[in-house]
Amino acid sequence: MHVHRTDRITVIGGGFAGLTAAITAAEAGARVTVHEAHHTLGGRARTAEGPYRTNEGPHALYSGGPHWSWLRARDLVGPLATLPPLEAARFRLRHRGALRRTPPLAMLKLLRRGAGRAPVGTDFLGWATGVAGEEAARAAAHYAAVALFHHDPGSLSAAFVQERLRRATRLPPEAHYPRGGWGGLIDRMAARARDLGVRVETRSRVDTLPTDSPVVVATSLESARRLLGDPALTWPSGRTVLVDLAVRTRRGDAFVVSDLDAPGWLERFTAQDPSLAPAGEQLIQGQIPVAPHESRADGIRRAEELLDLGFPGWRERLTWRREAVANGRTGAVDPPGSDWRDRPAVDRGDGVHLAGDRTAAPGVLSEVSFNSARTAVSLALGRRGLDLDHAGG
Template identity: 45%
Template sequence: MTGRTEITVVGGGLAGLIAAVEAAEAGAPVRLLEARRRLGGRATSTPGPFVANLGPHALYAGTELWDWLRRRDLQGRAVTPRSPHMVLRWEGRIRRLPPRALAPVLRLRRTAAPVDVDLRTWLTDRSGPDTAAAVAGLAGALTFDHDPGRLSAAFVVERLQRIFLRPTVAARYVDGGWSALVGRLGAHARTLGVRIELDAGVDAAGLDELRAAGPVILAVEPGAARRLLGDDVGGDGRRVALLDVGLARARDPYVVIDLDEAIFSTRPSAVLPGLAPDGADVVQLSGGMAPDETLDDAEARLEAVLDAASPGWRGRVEWRRQAAVREATGAVDLPGATWRDRPAIDRGDGLWLAGDWVAAPGHLAEVGCTSAVTAAGAAVAARGAAVVASF
């Protein structure tokens, strides 16, 4: 190795960009390779006039990702939602007030839930089956799982405490969508000297060559990591159905939380009007898909939530997009497992993983940030040791 040995980051999503910035800020030369013709990975938005993210993304105050962005003034205009027009769907009905079954959730604010018991079993024993079902449905927006009740009670309750049970609203919507956030990250990385190469895919042989030349941070989705490394490094095959619609404006709810089927709907243009044309709104829905569920069946469930919350919406549609994403919503922990049981960041021989599915703490994209910071620090240290050894 020479004194100019670069750290190579493979993957230009949020985790890859954060890793590149961290390493460059530490004084290391950094090269970032992105297979697509744009940066961002899953942190992408439609170009307009209806601006929709790939899923109902939000930043959350009080998380490592939020703090990391704020320290660099990269969060941009991130607005706290203040609309009171939130409704819940419970037992097939739209309600403006939480059902009685959800009342015990407030007692979870300072409760330590067990790791080795699933949420449904634990809450059924504590508060009964109705409360267990309602809280599991509430957790759909935090886990993107088709059945949050099957997950570790500790995993779900920690996220409820950090996001939903805070005294102040944690969510922040990014003006211009997450593509605008990615644009700021990319510009900051270039200012620090990061060499960003787009349309620069890497195969397994290419990854081996990169590892031989210097430290490598692999910041890709689980499927890509499996293909590049040739082994099972994680990923659980979970799928999420997405439905985005641009609607002529009416009195649609700002948020719909479907407690029946863990579906989440949000109207971000209620917070940031620039996300939709004048006189229109953009509504985004998401719901975890069962292992054998078809996209058509999943979309029908999402549409049923719109039917209940916004009757007549079909006659107001001006734009529509639907999709299913696989292994694209971060890791979940089953009973008996914690984030420490996910794929390790340090893979040995000068390779580190970064992403929202690896062994790092946090909530959704925060996991990607935490793992990227950890991976970058280790890569910088390894590079420094190699440079010293080369003299």
């Protein structure tokens, strides 16, 4: 058992969770040091320097969670990109192999209040089939992949998928886009942390936990498992093929192509933020969840099928392209019979706390990182007033 000075906190990892923890601790009066192994801060929230300002996969900032008001109160959100109405009308869905403007009518039954609260212990496909029929249930599960990054959303907990489906389809939309990509948000958070006296050390890989202060480990779950030597730090996640490309501008290109026949999503990010690509070019980012037995080529093939539908002639217009596979970096997914409380606990004992998007914290997408980071700091400092157990989920 170590004796820790609770006026100091060490944060390992300088991504969204780590910076949230650092700012929270510094605002509470603690002396904070952040260690980031990479040469820049941001983790998966980094934005490429350009000329194609891509994030690591499609990124949006949902406005329905507690992180939104927290960021706004500190003027950290920054300017938001605005989607012109004409572009918003170019939202397309692939269903039965064809591009459509509207979802199957039966799918809308799953979005109505009358559908009721989905159970935790049942898989989404089984529950949703009982409400709207199997075809609509599969379409809804595939649509929800935009907030799940999983190859088989229908196999997951019905309650887990329903929450994300409702958040992803809410009107007006919850999804917002910081102008210039998420890198600007990270830069503002880093500046706020430094203004509060946080010591930020980049290219600083930590192999041994400090013993003189509480620690917030805000890394991927895989990195945390190695650092803590704790094989129990596991939880299911997704595996996704990321396809980024730029094409010369052409009138009539889709804004979004959402696949209802299989999980998959393409989005033309320059529709709302032209600064992400050179003049006369459009930046498209796609995510295609793939099963463990599927290959990178399988994901690319499905992405190209969507591109053929939503962006005719894209091959002849192509100016830049990049592909990658994201393993276990797409947030937690909850199997039937489990919810966020069953994931790896924030409090690891002996002054060590965990933060990130696969921890025991409520929320959708980056909200899990935010909530776990705030909870980690509250426990580390003994400030129960910061606890977020009352938050949604």
